[in-house]
Structure formats: structure tokens, C-alpha cells
Amino acid sequence: MKFREYEAKKIFRDAGIPVPNSELITRAGEAASAQARVADKVVLKAQVDVGGRGKAGGILPATEENISDVAKELFGKTIKGLPVELVLVEEALEIQHEYYLSITIDRSAKMPVILFSEEGGVEIETLAKENPGALHRAFIDPCFTDVPDFIMRNVLGSASKSIGPVINALYHVYCKTDAILAEINPLVMTPKGVIAADGKIVLDDNALVRQGISENRDLTPREAEAEKHGFSYVELGGNIGVIGNGAGLTMATLDIIAHYNGHAANFLDVGGGAGFERVARAVRLVASMPGVKVIVVNLLGGITRCDEVARGIIDAGVPQQVIVRLAGTNEAEGRRLLEEKGYLMLDTMDQAIRAAVEVANK
Amino acid sequence: MIYADKDTEILVQGATGSQGAFHINLMNQYAKEVGGRGVVAGMTPGKGGQQVHGVPVYNTVWDAMDHHDIGASVIFVPAGGCGDAIMEAADARIPTVVVITEHIPVHDVMRAISYARTCGTKVIGPNCPGFLIPGECKLGITPTNLCRKGDIGVVSRSGTLTYEVISELSLAGFGQSGIIGIGGDPIIGQTFSDVMDVFYADGKTRATVLIGEVGGNLEIRGAKRAESLGMPVVAYIAGISAPKEKRMGHAGAIVEGGESDAASKIERLKELGIPVATRPSEIPLLVKEVV
Numbered sequence: 001m002k003f004r005e006y007e008a009k010k011i012f013r014d015a016g017i018p019v020p021n022s023e024l025i026t027r028a029g030e031a032a033s034a035q036a037r038v039a040d041k042v043v044l045k046a047q048v049d050v051g052g053r054g055k056a057g058g059i060l061p062a063t064e065e066n067i068s069d070v071a072k073e074l075f076g077k078t079i080k081g082l083p084v085e086l087v088l089v090e091e092a093l094e095i096q097h098e099y100y101l102s103i104t105i106d107r108s109a110k111m112p113v114i115l116f117s118e119e120g121g122v123e124i125e126t127l128a129k130e131n132p133g134a135l136h137r138a139f140i141d142p143c144f145t146d147v148p149d150f151i152m153r154n155v156l157g158s159a160s161k162s163i164g165p166v167i168n169a170l171y172h173v174y175c176k177t178d179a180i181l182a183e184i185n186p187l188v189m190t191p192k193g194v195i196a197a198d199g200k201i202v203l204d205d206n207a208l209v210r211q212g213i214s215e216n217r218d219l220t221p222r223e224a225e226a227e228k229h230g231f232s233y234v235e236l237g238g239n240i241g242v243i244g245n246g247a248g249l250t251m252a253t254l255d256i257i258a259h260y261n262g263h264a265a266n267f268l269d270v271g272g273g274a275g276f277e278r279v280a281r282a283v284r285l286v287a288s289m290p291g292v293k294v295i296v297v298n299l300l301g302g303i304t305r306c307d308e309v310a311r312g313i314i315d316a317g318v319p320q321q322v323i324v325r326l327a328g329t330n331e332a333e334g335r336r337l338l339e340e341k342g343y344l345m346l347d348t349m350d351q352a353i354r355a356a357v358e359v360a361n362k
Numbered sequence: 363m364i365y366a367d368k369d370t371e372i373l374v375q376g377a378t379g380s381q382g383a384f385h386i387n388l389m390n391q392y393a394k395e396v397g398g399r400g401v402v403a404g405m406t407p408g409k410g411g412q413q414v415h416g417v418p419v420y421n422t423v424w425d426a427m428d429h430h431d432i433g434a435s436v437i438f439v440p441a442g443g444c445g446d447a448i449m450e451a452a453d454a455r456i457p458t459v460v461v462i463t464e465h466i467p468v469h470d471v472m473r474a475i476s477y478a479r480t481c482g483t484k485v486i487g488p489n490c491p492g493f494l495i496p497g498e499c500k501l502g503i504t505p506t507n508l509c510r511k512g513d514i515g516v517v518s519r520s521g522t523l524t525y526e527v528i529s530e531l532s533l534a535g536f537g538q539s540g541i542i543g544i545g546g547d548p549i550i551g552q553t554f555s556d557v558m559d560v561f562y563a564d565g566k567t568r569a570t571v572l573i574g575e576v577g578g579n580l581e582i583r584g585a586k587r588a589e590s591l592g593m594p595v596v597a598y599i600a601g602i603s604a605p606k607e608k609r610m611g612h613a614g615a616i617v618e619g620g621e622s623d624a625a626s627k628i629e630r631l632k633e634l635g636i637p638v639a640t641r642p643s644e645i646p647l648l649v650k651e652v653v
Contacts, residue, residue: 043561049636105548105549106467107548107577107578107580108578108579108580108583110472110475110476110549110550111472112472133599135412141476141507142469142472142473142476143473143477173468173588177465178468178469180468180548202466204468204469206441206465206466206467206468207467207468207469210467217609235606236603236605243499244522246520246521246522246523247575248518248519248520248521248522248523248524248546248548248575248600249521249522249523249524249525249526250642251575251576251600251601251603251604252523252526252598252600253519253640254603254604255600255601255603255641256450256641257603257625258602258603259640259641264603272503299524300525300526300529302503302504302505302522302525303384303503327529328505328525329505331572348642348643349526349642349643350385350641350643
């Protein structure tokens, strides 16, 4: 789950990373008084969960004279489809130099990696491609509680030593918040020292509970409902509902749908060992998405029993046609139950998916 | 030996939980079938002295080590305590640790795997079905009825997809030398490359099926490793229709931009001259061509 800029900055401030003065407002009428408390010159920053916010007009400078108008303009906007509901009124910084700093996970090294560049304010993917030498990286053994000096020296290169404590503090934030990304871009040098001008923290969804977060707000309502029941569920926008067990098998099902020129509406992975009530709930959830014309169920029973799956499909009783491929534990009983009720049963995933695509494209 | 064999004495951590108990039974049924040692000890803190399907349970891994010659551990501990369980097994210097648990916070996984490395312990998983060496041993949850003994190595990031593939291989007459699920999380212990080395060292694998998905670049490294060892590889990559930034069930299966999407992986593999199946049912045909 992503933290928004103002949330990330609050965490930074608590960890000792310098951040600009700021105040969060929820309507344009609060802008002028906020500005009076924050600074003479401010920027208004829309707090929406999208990248490239500045280019999309989500960050506007303002002064005492025009702040009310600028705030009204910003609150009236939608940025990449999202309405602006929260705005950060933040002191405008006197920028001498911009840096890029982030800590993320390196899959190959199996460790946190610090990325630092003396060229900040750019997209890191662009920088990595166009000037890879400018991007310093260093791995930190996750058993370390602080960034060792030798790593810090390598990361900083010729940059100001005053950035070292910020890197170490960011590492603490990264560990403490269970982040998969903690980023300061840009980190700026000002006459008052180094300051985090922007901030981003992405949390590991598997650690939300221990971070005291009960709801992942990045999810659509149906995705949230699915998560409540422990399903992996993703919405895609086509017209074929997909239920499978296991992420890989379910993904392969999507790929074969695409191979036969079909379009998946969503996918739901019921996980291992699902009983009939769970399967019924899964079928209803997938069917509830507008535009779903047909549902394909692709289940390979191991811990999951095919007869339970069959009972769940029948119990769900959704209006759309459900095409089923079942194999594995208690397969014969599952097939018997479904055949009795007239469901279309096919032997292989290829056949079942092709049949579903035909129905969907009719 | 591919991580373990008939003679390996297995410990199960999280033995008294429903998953642990259920699979101790299945693992030992398989051990009985093939004449192996199977699970000889269980471990759950505070449950020492109990038995699960006739297997004695201990309070700590060290206790179990005192009474048995443990060669591998299989972990079914719930996500919150699982990183700790991996470190306890590593601390006791168990050579191979298989982690079935999914949804472990990734910081815990990184720390546990780093610690395990300093202890000389190989971690397989987490979020994996474990491994099955047909005719030798089963450590994990892979269904045994689909496999048959043979000389094709299967290494995969995905559980049920692996079952689909071994079922296709077996039907086509290709038995398996080992079926290793390495896990779907972004950070995993043993990678495709590590498993290729193990297959190679064992000497009984004629060709390998590599089953990957979106996210990371482990597949390419694994395929290159197999090439350099002179082992033929056939690949399948799931998730070609996965949208960006969406988590496709597996914690690790997310397209992060760059070259971790399925299409560019397939492209890279083909550049390396490796046959890539467009769907699981094509895999046996491609295997036939390389062996």
C-alpha cells in the first residue's frame, strides 16, 4: 500500500529527516490561513496516488496575494482521473541542488539496496537508462541495523557528507515501516541544509497488520472484499470471469484466454483447500463485476477437493454460464455433481478456456 | 542427491498446526511407499511431548536435533512467526530448509535468508510447494499421484502450475528427476540457477523445465546457468497478460517496469536459443525436441 506524500513526510520528520514546513488542508477556504502559518512563499501540492503529479498540474506555486484562487483551481481538478481532495500547503524551498535517494529491495541480491544520485528530480528509470554511472547503488545486509560507514562512503561519492545521516534515517524508516520502497525525490540542498522535498513510502502488503493498518486503500471495493476473504483478486476489464487455484495456474489461464483472443474481466485465486462455501463466495464475487458474460473455473485439486468446488459452483447459482475444468482429488464426484446440473465440463484447461472465449465473443 | 533423498530424516516445524499435521501424514505415506525415512520429528514451541501421526514433537529445533539426525526441515509456521522459524532452523545448522508458508513480510524473509546464508543453510521458498524427488522423498505438499520417476528436472515459481506441468509430462511419458518449487515471493532462498547447479551435480537430469512468471530476472539467470552447464532447458513464463503494477496473486508476480514482464523475458529466453512454450500443454512437445 502506498503512503501519500504528507504521510511519508510525517514519518520522515519523526525519524529526524528534515522536511519543509507544511500544513494539510481539505478545502480551498483553509489555504490562506495555512499559508500564513507555513511561509510567505508556498507551493500547493495535490495529495493523489499517481506518479508524474507535477507535470499533470498537481503542484502549483502560490503567494499571499493569489493563494485562494490557486487553491480553488487545484481543488477543482482531477489528476489522472483522481479528484483532488487533500492539498499540502508547503513552504517553497530555495533549491541549490537536487539529489535522488531511495531504498528498495534487490531481488537478485536478496537485500535492501540504496540508490543515490547527484542528479535528482528525474524519473529514476530514465536516469538508470540514460546515465547508469550517475546512479550509485549499495546493498545492505538486512541483519545490519545501521548503514555502515564504508557503504555510506561508496554511496555518497563526492556528494555532501551531510546527506549521510539522512540515508541512515531513511534506512531506519524503511525497516521500521516494512517498506518495499522508501524514496526521497528530490532530496534538495538549500541554504538551510539538506531537505526532503518529496517523499514516497510503499508498504509490504503482507506486513500491513503489524503496521496497524486494517484496510489497504489501494484496492477497489471488490478487491477489498476479496482480500477480506483471503482471495487474491485482480480486475482487468474484459468479459470473462476467471477462477483458479494457485497464482501461476490462474495467470496461465489468463494467458491462454489472451491466446484465443478473449478478454479476462478479472481473476480470482481461491487458494488451497477451499470448501464449498468459499468457492460459492468466489463465484459470486467474480460474477458481480459488471460486464462478466461467462465464467471459467480452472481448478487442479490437491488439497482442494473437486467435489467441494462443484458444490460451491452449484450453490452460487450465478446467472452467467460457468464452464469448468476440474482435475485431481475427488474429480469423479465433482464431475458427477456438475454434469447432473448440466454444467459444461471439459477435460483440459485449453478446451475449457477456448469454450469460454467462444461464449464471450458471441 | 537433489537436496534430500530416501535416507534424509525430516523435521517439520509447525507440526501441530492443521497444515503441518496433515502434511506430516502425507509425507510419511510417500516415505512408506518408497521405503524412505520421512518425517521423524516435529517441532512446535510449547507442544513438546505430543505426537502427530506417531511423530514425536519437540519444543525447540535444538531438542529435535539432540534426538534425531535431521537433514532437512519443512516449515508450516504461520506468516508472522515464520522468519523466526527459518532462523531457528539455520541456527541449528540444518542443511536444507523448505518454507511452505505464504504471506511472510518480505523484511523477515530477507533477514532470515541472510542469516541462513551465514549458517550454511539452503532455504527453499518461502511461498512454495517444496520439492518431490520421485522414488526418493517428498518435502512439502506436491501431489505424488501426478509424478513419475525419470530424468526431467522441473523447477518452478508456481505451485499448481507445476502440478499441471508434471501431469502433462507424465502423460507424455516423461518422468521427473526432481520437482522443485522455489516459491512465488520477490525474495526466495534457492533460485533457478541454484537448482540448476543441484540438478547438474546430481547427474541424473537430462533436461530441465523452467516455469517462471512476471517479476524479477531470475528466469534469465537460471536459463543461462543451465546453458553453461550444458543442460537443455525448456521454459514457460506465466503472466504475459498481466497488467503493470498489479499484484497477480503471488507477492513476487508484479511487473515492475524494465525487463521483468513476461513478454520481455520470453524474448530474452528466445534470444538465448531456449524453446519457450506458449501454454503448459506444449511443454512435452518441446521437451521431446531437446532431449
